[in-house]
Structure formats: C-alpha cells, structure tokens
Amino acid sequence: xxxxxxxxxxxxxxxxxxxxxxxxxxxxxxxxxxxxxxxxxxxxxxxxxxxxxxxxxxxxxxxxxxxxxxxxxxxxxxxxxxxxxxxxxxxxxxxxxxxxxxxxxxxxxxxxxxxxxxxxxxxxxxxxxxxxxxxxxxxxxxxxxxxxxxxxxxxxxxxxxxxxxxxxxxxxxxxxxxxxxxxxxxxxxxxxxxxxxxxxxxxxxxxxxxxxxxxxxxxxxxxxxxxxxxxxxxxxxxxxxxxxxxxxxxxxxxxxxxxxxxxxxxxxxxxxxxxxxxxxxxxxxxxxxxxxxxxxxxxxxxxxxxxxxxxxxxxxxxxxxxxxxxxxxxxxxxxxxxxxxxxxxxxxxxxxxxxxxxxxxxxxxxxxxxxxxxxxxxxxxxxxxxxxxxxxxxxxxxxxxxxxxxxxxxxxxxxxxxxxxxxxxxxxxxxxxxxxxxxxxxxxxxxxxxxxxxxxxxxxxxxxxxxxxxxxxxxxxxxxxxxxxxxxxxxxxxxxxxxxxxxxxxxxxxxxxxxxxxxxxx
Amino acid sequence: xxxxxxxxxxxxxxxxxxxxxxxxxxxxxxxxxxxxxxxxxxxxxxxxxxxxxxxxxxxxxxxxxxxxxxxxxxxxxxxxxxxxxxxxxxxxxxxxxxxxxxxxxxxxxxxxxxxxxxxxxxxxxxxxxxxxxxxxxxxxxxxxxxxxxxxxxxxxxxxxxxxxxxxxxxxxxxxxxxxxxxxxxxxxxxxxxxxxxxxxxxxxxxxxxxxxxxxxxxxxxxxxxxxxxxxxxxxxxxxxxxxxxxxxxxxxxxxxxxxxxxxxxxxxxxxxxxxxxxxxxxxxxxxxxxxxxxxxxxxxxxxxxxxxxxxxxxxxxxxxxxxxxxxxxxxxxxxxxxxxxxxxxxxxxxxxxxxxxxxxxxxxxxxxxxxxxxxxxxxxxxxxxxxxxxxxxxxxxxxxxxxxxxxxxxxxxxxxxxxxxxxxxxxxxxxxxxxxxxxxxxxxxxxxxxxxxxxxxxxxxxx
Numbered sequence: 013x014x015x016x017x018x019x020x021x022x023x024x025x026x027x028x029x030x031x032x033x034x035x036x037x038x039x040x041x042x043x044x045x046x047x048x049x050x051x052x053x054x055x056x057x058x059x060x061x062x063x064x065x066x067x068x069x070x071x072x073x074x075x076x077x078x079x080x081x082x083x084x085x086x087x088x089x090x091x092x093x094x095x096x097x098x099x100x101x102x103x104x105x106x107x108x109x110x111x112x113x114x115x116x117x118x119x120x121x122x123x124x125x126x127x128x129x130x131x132x133x134x135x136x137x138x139x140x141x142x143x144x145x146x147x148x149x150x151x152x153x154x155x156x157x158x159x160x161x162x163x164x165x166x167x168x169x170x171x172x173x174x175x176x177x178x179x180x181x182x183x184x185x186x187x188x189x190x191x192x193x194x195x196x197x198x199x200x201x202x203x204x205x206x207x208x209x210x211x212x213x214x215x216x217x218x219x220x221x222x223x224x225x226x227x228x229x230x231x232x233x234x235x236x237x238x239x240x241x242x243x244x245x246x247x248x249x250x251x252x253x254x255x256x257x258x259x260x261x262x263x264x265x266x267x268x269x270x271x272x273x274x275x276x277x278x279x280x281x282x283x284x285x286x287x288x289x290x291x292x293x294x295x296x297x298x299x300x301x302x303x304x305x306x307x308x309x310x311x312x313x314x315x316x317x318x319x320x321x322x323x324x325x326x327x328x329x330x331x332x333x334x335x336x337x338x339x340x341x342x343x344x345x346x347x348x349x350x351x352x353x354x355x356x357x358x359x360x361x362x363x364x365x366x367x368x369x370x371x372x373x374x375x376x377x378x379x380x381x382x383x384x385x386x387x388x389x390x391x392x393x394x395x396x397x398x399x400x401x402x403x404x405x406x407x408x409x410x411x412x413x414x415x416x417x418x419x420x421x422x423x424x425x426x427x428x429x430x431x432x433x434x435x436x437x438x439x440x441x442x443x444x445x446x447x448x449x450x451x452x453x454x455x456x457x458x459x460x461x462x463x464x465x466x467x468x469x470x471x472x473x474x475x476x477x478x479x480x481x482x483x484x485x486x487x488x489x490x491x492x493x494x495x496x497x498x499x500x501x502x503x504x505x506x507x508x509x510x511x512x513x514x515x516x517x518x519x520x521x522x523x524x525x526x527x528x529x530x531x532x533x534x
Numbered sequence: 535x536x537x538x539x540x541x542x543x544x545x546x547x548x549x550x551x552x553x554x555x556x557x558x559x560x561x562x563x564x565x566x567x568x569x570x571x572x573x574x575x576x577x578x579x580x581x582x583x584x585x586x587x588x589x590x591x592x593x594x595x596x597x598x599x600x601x602x603x604x605x606x607x608x609x610x611x612x613x614x615x616x617x618x619x620x621x622x623x624x625x626x627x628x629x630x631x632x633x634x635x636x637x638x639x640x641x642x643x644x645x646x647x648x649x650x651x652x653x654x655x656x657x658x659x660x661x662x663x664x665x666x667x668x669x670x671x672x673x674x675x676x677x678x679x680x681x682x683x684x685x686x687x688x689x690x691x692x693x694x695x696x697x698x699x700x701x702x703x704x705x706x707x708x709x710x711x712x713x714x715x716x717x718x719x720x721x722x723x724x725x726x727x728x729x730x731x732x733x734x735x736x737x738x739x740x741x742x743x744x745x746x747x748x749x750x751x752x753x754x755x756x757x758x759x760x761x762x763x764x765x766x767x768x769x770x771x772x773x774x775x776x777x778x779x780x781x782x783x784x785x786x787x788x789x790x791x792x793x794x795x796x797x798x799x800x801x802x803x804x805x806x807x808x809x810x811x812x813x814x815x816x817x818x819x820x821x822x823x824x825x826x827x828x829x830x831x832x833x834x835x836x837x838x839x840x841x842x843x844x845x846x847x848x849x850x851x852x853x854x855x856x857x858x859x860x861x862x863x864x865x866x867x868x869x870x871x872x873x874x875x876x877x878x879x880x881x882x883x884x885x886x887x888x889x890x891x892x893x894x895x896x897x898x899x900x901x902x903x904x905x906x907x908x909x910x911x912x913x914x915x916x917x918x919x920x921x922x923x924x925x926x927x928x929x930x931x932x933x934x935x936x937x938x939x940x941x942x943x944x945x946x947x948x949x950x951x952x953x954x955x956x957x958x959x960x961x962x963x964x965x966x967x968x969x970x971x972x973x974x975x976x977x978x979x980x981x982x983x984x985x986x987x988x989x990x991x992x993x994x995x996x997x
Contacts, residue, residue, distance in 0.1 A: 019642065022642040022643055023642050023643065023645050023646055024646050025643045025646075025836075025839075025845075026643055026646055026647070026845070026846075026847050026848040026849070027646050027647075027847065027848070027849045028836070029836070029840065029845065029847035030741055030742070030847045030849060051626075055854065058649060058850070058854075059849075059850040059851045059854055062645075062646055062647055062649055062850040063646055063647075063849060063850060064646075077572060078570045078571040078572035078573055078575075079572035079573070079575040079576065081570070081573065082572060082573040082574055082575060082576060082577075082626070083576045083577075083626055084626075085622050085626060085671065085672075088671065089568065089570050089673065092570065107649055168579075169580075185883065186882060187882075187883070188880075188882055188883075222778070342780060342781055343780075345778070345780065346778050347778050347779055347780055347828040347830070348828075350780040351780065351828060351829050351830060354780075447582075447583070450583065477586035477587065480585065480586050481585050481586055481587055484579065484583050484584075484585040485579065486579045486583075488575070488576045488577075488579040488580070489576055490576050490577065490580065490627070491576070491622075491623060491626040491627055492623050492627060492858050493858065495619065495622070495623055495854050495857065495858040496854070496855050496858030496859055497858075498854055498858075499850070499851040499852065499853070499854030499855035499856075499858060500851070500855055500881065500885055502850070502851045502854070503742065503849075503851040503852070503855075503881050504881075504885075506851070513742070513881075513882055513883070514882070514883040514884060515884070516884035516885050517884070520884075520885055522887075525587055526889075527859060527877055527887070527889050528887065528889060529885065529887045531884055531885065
C-alpha cells in the first residue's frame with residue numbers, strides 16, 4: 013500500500029520540525045551501506061530506517077552466532093547459522109515499509125579485491141567493528157571516490173566513531189545561540205529613514221510604551237553619537253552611561269515617578285548585543301578567502317558558487333557586509349509598529365538576496381535555489397583521511413601528546429583501541445575473549461601498546477590499568493553502549509546527508525564507565 | 535553507591551521478610567527461557583570478570599547474572615520514545631522481569647521513533663503493544679504491561695521493584711514519581727535504611743538535546759531539588775494575544791484561547807482536540823484570518839498543530855542515546871560507580887556531553903524533611919498563599935488543596951479539583967489568614983498533583 017503524502021507527513025511530523033521537508037527529501041534520496049550487522053550496526057541502521065532513509069544495503073559475510081543474537085534486537089535465535097546480512101535486513105526492513113533494504117552476503121575484503129567500485133554507488137558507508145586493515149583499504153577507496161565514510165566501533169565500554177569526509181558543506185547549521193543581525197551600528201538607508209519617522213518626544217503614552225526597543229536604541233544612539241564625536245559606547249562605563257540615557261527617556265507621571273514602560277526595559281537589557289558591531293564571522297571570512305571560492309569552475313558545487321556570489325556582493329552592494337538576514341526577535345510593541353519594522357528588515361533582505369542572485373547568474377548559468385539568510389552560519393567540515401591519521405609522517409602527534417598530559421583523558425582509550433587493533437593483526441583474534449586468556453593476554457597487549465607508541469614516537473605513558481581493562485573487555489559489544497553509539501552515529505549520518513547541523517570532526521570517543529566523551533581531530 | 539549492591543541487599547531483606555511471614559512464592563515468570571549457547575556472552579564479561587575500574591565493593595561472580603535473569607524486577611515508566619528504547623536495552627542486557635506503565639494509545643506521529651509500534655497498532659495501548667513485541671522478540675523476557683496512570687498505583691506496587699526507570703513527558707509526573715519513592719524511605723532512629731531506597735533513573739529528550747540522571751532518594755539530589763533546571767513553559771501575555779499580536783504563534787493562541795470558547799465551532803462543551811484534524815483545520819483557517827488583519831505572515835498548518843498541541847520535535851537517534859546513557863548506570867555499570875549524577879547531551883554541533891553532580895537542596899520541599907515555612911502576615915489573603923504555592927520557582931504547584939486543623943477540626947480551606955468543593959471554598963480565598971482562624975506556627979497540609987503525599991507547611995506570621 014503506497015503511503016499518501018499526508019500519512020507520511022503525519023508519521024514524520026516530529027522530525028520534519030527539525031530538518032524540514034527539504035532535509036527529509038535528501039534523506040529519502042539517500043542509499044547507505046552498512047558493513048557488519050553487529051548490534052552497533054543494526055542500532056545505527058534502525059535510527060536511519062525509522063526516519064525514512066531511502067535505502068540501505070548491508071554487507072556482511074558472517075553467519076549468525078548465538079552470541080550475536082544475545083545482544084542484537086534485529087537477529088532472532090531462528091537465524092543462528094544463517095547469513096547475518098540477510099537475517100538483519102529482514103528485521104530492519106520490517107520497521108518501515110517506505111525503506112528499501114538490501115543485503116550482500118560477502119566479506120568486505122572480498123569486495124575490495126574484486127569490485128571496489130561497488131562502494132561508489134552509496135551516499136555514505138558505515139563500517140562497524142572492522143579490523144584495521146579492512147578499514148584502511150576501504151578508507152582509501154572511499155576517499156578517492158569522495159564517498160563519506162563513518163567508522164564505528166563498540167569495544168567493551170568504549171564507543172568510537174571516526175568521520176572521514178573530504179569536504180562537507182553545511183548551509184543550515186542551525187546554531188543554538190545566534191546573534192541578531194540588526195545593523196544598528198551602520199543602518200542601511202531604509203532603516204535610517206524608518207527610524208527617522210519616529211519622534212519619541214512628541215509621542216502619546218500609548219505609542220511611546222509600544223515602540224519597539226530597536227527604534228529606542230537607534231534613537232538614543234543617534235543622540236549619543238552627536239554628543240560623543242560619532243564614537244559609539246565602547247567600554248563598560250560608556251555602555252552603562254548609554255543605558256542611563258535610555259532610562260531617562262522613560263515617561264514620568266505627574267508625580268515625577270517613572271511609568272511602567274517594558275519596551276524601555278527591553279531596550280536597556282539589549283544594549284550590549286545591540287551595540288555589537290556588524291561583522292562577518294571568521295568562519296565565513298575564511299571560506300570567502302579560500303581557494304575553492306576564488307577558483308570557481310563548471311565543476312564547483314553550488315555551495316561555492318553561492319559563496320563567491322556573496323563575496324562579490326560584499327565587495328559591491330554590501331559595502332563590506334553580508335546580505336541582511338532579515339529577521340528580528342519578538343519584542344514589546346503594538347502590532348503595526350512591529351510589523352512595519354520587521355518589514356523594513358525583510359524587504360532589505362529580499363533586495364540583498366536578489367542582488368546575490370544576480371551575481372550568481374553572472375558566475376554560472378544554472379544553479380539551485382539561493383538562500384542568503386544563512387550566510388553567517390555557513391560552515392565547511394574537512395576531515396583528514398585515515399591514511400593521514402595512520403601514517404607515521406603525518407600522525408597528529410601534538411594532539412595526542414597534549415591530551416595525554418592528563419593520563420586518564422579519553423585519548424588513552426583511542427590509543428588502546430589502536431593497540432587492540434595491532435593485537436588482532438598479530439594474533440588474528442582480540443585479547444581476552446575467553447576467560448583463560450585474560451591474564452596471559454595482558455603482557456601481549458602491553459607489547460602491542462609499546463610497539464605502537466614506539467612506531468609513532470609518542471612519548472606518553474599508558475597506565476597498566478587500561479591494558480588490564482581492555483583485556484577484560486574481551487572485545488565484548490554490550491547492547492547499551494552499541495545503542496548509544498548507534499544513536500550518535502545515525503545522527504551524524506543524517507547531518508551528512510541533509511547538509512544541516514554540523515558534524516563532528518573527526519574522532520569521537522565515548523567512555524561508558526565515566527559517562528564522558530571527547531572529540532579529537534586526528 | 536553501588537546499584538547492584540543496593541538491589542541485592544534489598545532483595546535479601548525482602549526474601550527474609552517473605553520467608554518469615556508467608557510461604558515463599560517462586561516467581562516462575564522466566565520458566566522456559568529458551569536459552570541458547572553464548573546468549574549472554576557480552577554481558578557476562580562485565581559481571582563475571584573483575585577489573586581495575588570496578589566499584590570497590592563489586593565481586594565478580596555468576597550470581598549477578600542469575601539475579602538479573604531471575605529476580606531483579608525493573609519498572610519502566612512510559613512506553614514512548616524513551617520507553618521503547620529502555621525496554622529493548624533492558625531486555626538485551628539480561629533483565630527478564632520488567633513492568634511497563636503507560637496510559638496512552640499509539641498515534642501515527644509516534645511511528646518515526648517508537649519502534650515497537652507499527653501502523654496497524656495505531657489506537658492500541660502503548661504498554662500492551664510494547665510488551666507484546668518485546669516478549670515475542672526476546673525469548674524468556676517477561677514484560678508486564680499496565681495501561682494506567684502512575685497515580686493509579688500505590689506504595690505496595692512500587693515497593694516491589696529494584697530499580698525504576700522513567701521515560702516520561704511531563705514534569706508533574708516526574709515529581710509525583712519522585713515523591714512516591716521518597717515516601718517509601720524508612721528511617722530508623724533518624725538513620726536512613728538503605729534497603730528502602732529504590733534508585734530512580736530519569737531521562738528526557740527534545741530534538742537533538744537530552745539529559746539523563748540518577749536519583750537515589752534520600753541520598754542524592756531529587757527532582758524537586760533541581761526544579762529550577764526545568765525551563766518554564768512559554769505562555770504569551772494575554773494583552774499580546776488579545777490586542778497586539780506580532781507573531782503567527784500569537785494569532786494561533788488567540789484562536790485557541792479566545793475564539794474557540796466563543797464560537798464553539800463543533801458544539802457546546804466540545805473542547806479543542808489537538809488530535810482531531812478537523813479541529814486543527816478550523817483553528818488554522820481562523821488563525822490565517824486573524825494574521826491577515828495584522829499583516830502577519832507565517833501561519834501554517836504545521837505551526838498551528840505545533841502550537842495547539844505544544845509539540846516537541848523528536849527523533850529516534852536522541853532517544854537511543856539518552857536511553858543508552860541512562861541504562862548504563864542500571865545494568866552493565868552495575869559493577870561500576872554509577873553516573874554521578876546528571877548528564878546532558880546535545881548533538882546540534884558535533885557531539886557534546888557534560889556530566890555534573892546536582893546537589894541536594896538543603897530545604898527541598900520534597901526530600902529535605904525540613905518543614906517548609908510560609909511567611910505571611912495575618913492580614914494576607916489566602917489567595918496570596920495560593921499564588922505563592924503556584925508561582926514560586928522552587929514549588930511550582932499546579933492546583934494545591936489547602937487544609938488546616940482549626941479548633942480541633944480538620945478544615946478544607948481551598949480545593950480546586952472537585953467543582954462543588956471549589957465553589958464552597960472559593961470565598962475563603964479573599965479572606966485573611968486571621969479571619970480564617972489560622973494562628974502563628976500553625977501547620978497547613980497541602981496536596982497537589984506534583985506529589986503523592988500531602989506536604990506539611992508551617993505558617994510563620996510576619997508583623
């Protein structure tokens with residue numbers, strides 16, 4: 013039964029309020045690949061299937077074991093002995109009939125040997141519980157094909173994620189606490205004349221008390237500038253004096269007692285942020301001065317074309333500033349005054365957007381929809397490749413050693429994961445899987461730790477406790493840690509697919525013992 | 535603070551009590567568990583192996599797993615976004631005796647994250663469907679559903695559980711649960727008996743943000759200790775809604791609060807039902823008209839529904855994360871020192887977690903056992919006391935009922951929840967405390983939905 017638009021809208025209502033219809037469309041056009049349907053993998057996929065990802069393909073050559081069924085919601089005991097990719101696909105598919113689920117009963121190493129281009133078709137690849145060699149091989153193939161790669165691992169009580177994406181552009185970062193774009197320090201012509209249309213001294217009380225605070229601040233700023241040699245209030249003392257100036261403007265009744273004028277209170281409260289100079293955020297400055305922005309070709313993504321158009325706008329119509337955002341916060345005012353003021357900003361924003369569009373047209377003939385209001389929030393995330401992280405020549409020694417100044421920093425967990433990978437390479441198994449191995453593997457693992465530190469010339473100390481703990485884990489994958497990681501990973505995948513919100517860069521470690529986490533750039 | 539020890543200790547004490555008083559009934563809920571080789575391998579490594587970071591009192595043994603499989607009883611409150619995740623996490627961590635309480639039925643908009651439900655289940659009770667799904671997917675697990683409100687149960691129900699995990703969507707409900715567990719505490723000679731403590735693990739999510747916390751009633755900060763942490767609900771001022779709208783939200787609230795009661799579009803006494811598309815459609819059309827009057831743009835159907843139902847955006851991933859975090863103290867981390875004690879999570883920009891220890895409030899109205907003073911002058915009206923109870927940031931009561939002993943007799947001063955009593959006691963609100971016969975040092979017993987027990991306040995007259 014095909015889902016009607018309204019029933020899909022109902023089903024996805026709660027998430028549409030977060031990433032919008034266009035974000036949902038991107039999700040529904042995506043096809044992700046999961047390698048290894050362990051608990052971590054199926055939990056990640058579950059959180060992508062539920063919101064309606066277009067399609068998924070599970071690549072897994074393993075057969076289901078009793079242990080697998082024990083920690084995995086998407087495997088049942090009847091599937092023991094069957095191929096794990098197939099078994100998991102069935103139960104994941106069942107979650108959402110809008111999604112198309114596929115499986116390949118194959119070891120990723122085999123695919124890399126025989127058909128590496130298999131992976132080119134995916135929007136993103138998620139590699140779970142991969143041995144180091146497979147991970148690096150896959151990383152290299154995906155890097156060349158510019159396919160984003162998310163590596164996930166649950167190892168005992170430790171969760172690990174590594175994002176590998178060459179250049180990820182974010183138009184809608186949805187920052188939590190963005191500053192308003194009011195332009196009070198350099199009001200554009202239409203704003204100036206709108207402010208001029210007000211005469212606070214001659215207003216009746218009702219109008220006076222319902223004048224938007226933006227107008228109030230603007231008016232008193234004019235007064236201040238004329239009395240202070242065109243210098244706006246800069247330090248605390250001056251700002252306090254400016255606030256006083258505004259307070260004095262509050263109407264007084266016949267007994268000389270100040271009236272209750274909430275809009276003036278708002279003005280005083282907002283002085284600090286209102287006086288923020290209009291500035292292009294450093295992140296955006298860097299982008300504008302970047303190479304991709306200077307060298308636009310027919311291959312350039314629309315993100316860079318738009319950025320270039322914005323750059324040209326800044327240099328001409330913008331007079332050194334970004335296009336006006338066009339929104340104002342809510343404030344005490346009567347409807348008409350508020351709407352009129354809002355429209356002044358809105359119309360200017362539309363004007364600026366049209367100017368940017370003209371620049372876009374000149375740069376390139378056909379480009380998608382242009383949206384300027386997010387200009388201040390544009391972000392680009394560039395992760396280093398796995399090859400760079402693992403190479404002795406380019407390993408990020410500084411990051412590692414500086415974090416290891418605190419020997420219990422999450423960085424030690426990263427190093428232990430690397431050591432454990434090394435153990436696997438040498439012994440074809442992970443340490444401490446069976447009870448009798450725990451004790452004897454401690455010294456073997458310690459050798460791996462030392463060889464790792466030596467190879468990368470890392471002058472750090474790893475406490476024996478961690479080596480013991482990692483043997484204790486026996487490469488277990490407890491469900492709760494897998495579930496936590498599955499939730500985190502899925503959200504990062506959604507960010508990459510929708511180009512909304514900002515992904516992490518580039519290594520995330522979760523410590524379920526202490527309930528702490530950290531992000532490193534390696 | 536070791537949760538496993540608590541639970542084992544309580545269990546031993548409970549068993550002794552049962553042994554002494556009646557013939558012991560063996561809970562056979564997990565009779566034929568259909569075990570298979572290796573099923574609990576992942577869990578065993580944490581319960582049967584000692585390690586350098588485990589709690590000093592933890593002893594690795596096979597007893598713990600057996601305890602979890604056979605005896606440990608967990609209560610999950612809420613079978614929604616968090617609840618579904620919690621049930622799965624618990625079942626896959628070895629807990630086989632789980633009860634779940636939820637009074638709601640399944641809605642289409644739940645399906646994007648409440649993965650135990652399918653389109654065919656819409657309209658059925660959440661607790662029932664959730665239990666069915668888990669019991670069928672995880673052999674041997676026995677989830678017992680209760681389609682009831684938490685207030686429908688009393689201490690005898692709650693006392694049977696070793697741990698209670700909450701995935702609630704209201705602060706009032708959380709406070710009630712908090713109060714219930716506090717009322718179960720036993721003090722012997724002023725010393726808290728640890729076997730009477732039932733740990734409460736609470737979590738909440740909103741969009742890409744969430745938090746999880748561990749509460750040991752009587753020992754750590756409780757819900758009421760940190761009431762100020764909860765953001766106040768957005769309520770626009772009436773004058774803005776009635777005569778000076780600026781935002782599309784103001785227009786929608788105008789229709790909801792003022793126009794609907796006036797025009798009664800679907801008949802007398804028919805309240806606005808946010809789940810009825812026809813109702814929302816009506817509100818939407820009227821909101822557009824209102825907005826047009828003031829040249830306000832931005833009213834959409836989606837916004838209308840969001841405002842009327844106070845919708846909070848939600849996705850599967852955040853719920854998975856918070857349930858996973860909240861769960862860790864409860865299970866695998868049984869052996870470790872549990873989350874201490876409040877953790878927040880935000881993945882709008884990268885992934886951010888932060889853990890801190892919420893401190894107990896010295897004079898917490900719920901858990902401090904310090905009598906709460908009410909400072910009023912004898913000429914203050916009862917209404918002022920009522921206002922204080924509802925508006926104070928530390929009390930935030932919803933509809934308190936006030937009783938006092940006057941001249942040896944129990945007198946209800948004001949009660950809102952029963953219409954006839956409300957009418958009868960309403961005149962008291964405009965009487966002064968002196969007129970009502972109250973004296974300095976007098977105790978007032980106050981009941982409210984935010985607490986299962988009546989709270990005692992002491993009236994302290996100011997001059």
